[in-house]
Amino acid sequence: MAVIVSPTQLAHELNEASTPPTLLDVRWELGGPPGRRAYEAGHLPGAVYVDLDTELAGPVGEGTGRHPLPDPGVFGAAMRRAGVRRGHPVVAYDGGHGWAAARAWWLLRWAGHDDVRVLDGGLAAWDGPLTREVPDPPEGDFVPEPGGLPLLDADGAAALARSGVLLDARAAERYRGEVEPVDKVAGHIPGALSAPTTENTTAQGRFRPAAELAARFAALGIDADTEVGVYCGSGVSAAHEVLALAVAGIDAALYVGSWSQWSADPSRPVATGPEPG
Secondary structure: OOOOOHHHHHHHHHHHHHOOOOEEEOOOOOOOOOOOHHHHHOEOOOEOOOOHHHHHHOOOOOOOOOOOOHHHHHHHHHHOOOOOOOOOEEEEOOOOOOHHHHHHHHHHOOOOOOOEEEEEHHHHOOOOOOOOOOOOOOOOOOOOOOOOOOOOOHHHHHHHHOOOOEEEEOOOHHHHHHHHHHHOOOOOOOOOOEHOOOOOOEOOEOOOOOOHHHHHHHHHOOOOOOEEEOOOOOOHHHHHHHHHHOOOOOOOOEEOHHHHHOOOOOOOOHHHHHHHO
């Protein structure tokens, strides 16, 4: 099943399909203001704003990481408010880099919705109409049934770094431990490989072709039969890497707690430098 959709194809589906997709606007920036202001300034017609910090993540607590999984009831209510229905296509988009949209994609797939895609290139690639009108869609019927995609906890990530391939989707300098602008400790999970999310896309923010992505992951020792997991800082950009792997035809698990959870536990080992450790 397709996991991304081009702006041209989305425009066709919105105008011509008998069941046009439900649109979720998930604009978000790390450390920035909520995306609602940008949404209200202009969004795809029919799109409903979804807040990543409060609807696609749960409250931060001791040992949770910065973007823990939301309570399924809270998440389900947010999706129904947006008009999400089981068996009806959903497309998520953000401002362009795709991280937040990928988080929405991953959560919906994990929660049991099987027809979710991300707008390739996000709003930056869209050349169709925008509106400031806030829609009021009919209440959806989607009820989360968690377990649709594989999930890792800290122990599972540590084990996978030894038995399979664990990818670190953060910038390479954060992996090496040279800088750490957000979390308490610099470095990476021992055994993890550096695979920055930014290398999955072109300079225009569009995903590289599936064959190029497959070649990229093959160079990291990954094919369709490899057991793969991904983490980042807080489980947002890692969802984008899981999406890129899906484009390449590779299934991967997400460590949602990611480095923000791992590094907050002083009992967890930390590696630095360019090698997995």
